[in-house]
Amino acid sequence: MRQYIFQDPKAKRRAIHFAGIFSIFSIIVLLIFLFIPEISLARPGGGQSYSGGSGSGGGDGIAGLIFWIILQLPPQISVPLIIVIIVFYFLKNKKEKNHNQTITSAPTYSNKFNEFNSVESSLETLKQQDPDFSRLLFWDFVGSVYHKFYSYLGESALKNLKPFVADYILNEAQNNPLNKQTNISEIVIGNIKLVSVYESGDYTGIVVDIKSNYTQTKAGKSTRFILTERWMFNRKKGVLSKAPEQMRDLKCPACGAPADFTDAGECTHCGTFIVAGEMQWFVNQITIIRQEVFKTKGLAHYEQEVGTDYPTVVSPLIDTYIQRFVQNHQLQDWSSYWQNFTDNIAYKYFTEIYKAWSEMQWQKARHLLSDRLYESYNFWIEAYKREHLQNKLDNLSIKKIDMAAIEVDKYYEAFTVRIFASCYDYVINQEGKILGGSRKKARYFSEYWTFMRRNGVEIKESEFSLHNCPNCGAPADKMGQAAVCEYCGAKISNGDFSWILTRIVQDEEYAG
Numbered sequence: 043m044r045q046y047i048f049q050d051p052k053a054k055r056r057a058i059h060f061a062g063i064f065s066i067f068s069i070i071v072l073l074i075f076l077f078i079p080e081i082s083l084a085r086p087g088g089g090q091s092y093s094g095g096s097g098s099g100g101g102d103g104i105a106g107l108i109f110w111i112i113l114q115l116p117p118q119i120s121v122p123l124i125i126v127i128i129v130f131y132f133l134k135n136k137k138e139k140n141h142n143q144t145i146t147s148a149p150t151y152s153n154k155f156n157e158f159n160s161v162e163s164s165l166e167t168l169k170q171q172d173p174d175f176s177r178l179l180f181w182d183f184v185g186s187v188y189h190k191f192y193s194y195l196g197e198s199a200l201k202n203l204k205p206f207v208a209d210y211i212l213n214e215a216q217n218n219p220l221n222k223q224t225n226i227s228e229i230v231i232g233n234i235k236l237v238s239v240y241e242s243g244d245y246t247g248i249v250v251d252i253k254s255n256y257t258q259t260k261a262g263k264s265t266r267f268i269l270t271e272r273w274m275f276n277r278k279k280g281v282l283s284k285a286p287e288q289m290r291d292l293k294c295p296a297c298g299a300p301a302d303f304t305d306a307g308e309c310t311h312c313g314t315f316i317v318a319g320e321m322q323w324f325v326n327q328i329t330i331i332r333q334e335v336f337k338t339k340g341l342a343h344y345e346q347e348v349g350t351d352y353p354t355v356v357s358p359l360i361d362t363y364i365q366r367f368v369q370n371h372q373l374q375d376w377s378s379y380w381q382n383f384t385d386n387i388a389y390k391y392f393t394e395i396y397k398a399w400s401e402m403q404w405q406k407a408r409h410l411l412s413d414r415l416y417e418s419y420n421f422w423i424e425a426y427k428r429e430h431l432q433n434k435l436d437n438l439s440i441k442k443i444d445m446a447a448i449e450v451d452k453y454y455e456a457f458t459v460r461i462f463a464s465c466y467d468y469v470i471n472q473e474g475k476i477l478g479g480s481r482k483k484a485r486y487f488s489e490y491w492t493f494m495r496r497n498g499v500e501i502k503e504s505e506f507s508l509h510n511c512p513n514c515g516a517p518a519d520k521m522g523q524a525a526v527c528e529y530c531g532a533k534i535s536n537g538d539f540s541w542i543l544t545r546i547v548q549d550e551e552y553a554g
């Protein structure tokens with residue numbers, strides 16, 4: 043279930059690789075990334091955000107040289123010289139790749155911790171200006187824009203994204219002939235990670251990395267891709283975040299009606315002309331960092347577990363938020379609450395959710411999961427089923443649960459815990475033959491799990507039942523795909539009635 047969730051384990055990390063979606067734009071961005079990272083670093087609005095992550099190393103010296111050539115030499119000499127350097131660099135890079143040298147190195151623990159610290163402190167500054175900001179709702183908003191953007195690619199419906207996506211991106215997405223022949227479907231978003239939060243001029247920016255996969259159909263041929271994309275969102279300073287209903291789906295930021303805009307960007311419901319960034323976040327840059335074709339043979343492949351022995355990445359603000367949580371709930375004793383949470387929520391959810399996975403009955407865990415988490419893992423279960431494979435996890439045992447982060451905002455509270463566990467983890471085919479993993483040797487691993495619930499929910503953790511609807515108490519057996527309880531009609535997966543698991547991140551990847 044773990045190491046191949048959103049990566050083809052056999053694939054080497056490659057240099058930035060672009061789809062043909064943003065042809066010329068992507069070539070320019072590629073050149074900028076490859077050769078002049080200093081420009082990215084100094085660019086207003088992008089700024090420090092591009093210093094980390096999965097850029098392609100090795101361009102720095104060349105960029106300096108190119109700068110020097112541009113400044114010092116006349117164009118009739120500098121232009122051909124730069125072309126020669128670029129060709130040389132490509133050939134050299136290609137040769138290195140043939141020698142199987144990986145270009146990116148895994149981020150170290152201290153890098154991750156520094157990145158986390160810097161994101162958390164700039165996020166606190168943002169929350170002081172915008173007390174309505176909720177990270178969980180922002181993830182939902184990003185997910186909605188991402189989903190709609192790719193569903194509408196090459197179609198006139200893209201105009202409905204006018205308030206949420208920069209014009210130049212929409213124009214390219216709509217008019218590029220490649221996009222007109224391409225259809226993107228079955229979009230699944232795995233994980234959304236905040237990479238940086240910054241201020242630039244009149245705008246606030248948030249850069250996120252989005253892990254996803256989707257099916258691209260072109261001339262009757264379908265290919266499933268696994269992607270990591272970096273999206274930059276901007277919003278005018280001083281704007282307050284919208285309420286949950288307006289962050290979960292794309293709604294007119296003026297009247298709250300479902301997003302339906304004219305070509306000019308006028309809401310067909312209330313008539314307001316919405317300028318991108320004035321009332322809501324909008325996407326100002328898209329970079330595809332990684333794109334790979336999904337291959338089912340990866341399903342039975344096991345890599346060595348990495349990161350289990352890394353120290354736990356703990357939020358720098360954890361004490362502040364524990365205090366806030368204790369105050370909000372008027373707790374006498376934090377440590378007994380924490381014990382209660384780990385025993386009755388983290389421990390039980392972990393066991394139940396892995397059981398549903400191992401039995402390939404994902405629906406059984408529907409009421410315990412957010413929509414995005416349910417859908418992303420459901421994709422993998424369906425992939426196993428199509429190949430007549432099953433990923434079994436026997437003798438699951440939890441060793442330890444660490445506290446990693448707590449967050450309380452205007453609408454939600456979230457707990458991130460790191461769970462250490464072991465199990466016999468293997469993949470079998472229909473005949474029961476083991477194709478990967480081991481039924482004899484236990485595999486140790488750890489994962490970061492984030493739970494969320496709406497403020498004001500007060501079911502006692504000790505009284506919470508895993509098998510009943512947290513709203514009406516009926517059996518949790520009729521939740522459908524959308525986690526709407528058939529007995530009472532309540533939607534359970536937004537955390538309005540109980541804790542919901544909203545995110546799983548591998549230990550080697552987690553940075554807040």
Ligand SMILES: [Zn+2]
Nearest residue numbers: 294297309312
């Ligand atoms: Zn409107």
Ligand SMILES: [Zn+2]
Nearest residue numbers: 511514527530
């Ligand atoms: Zn119910």
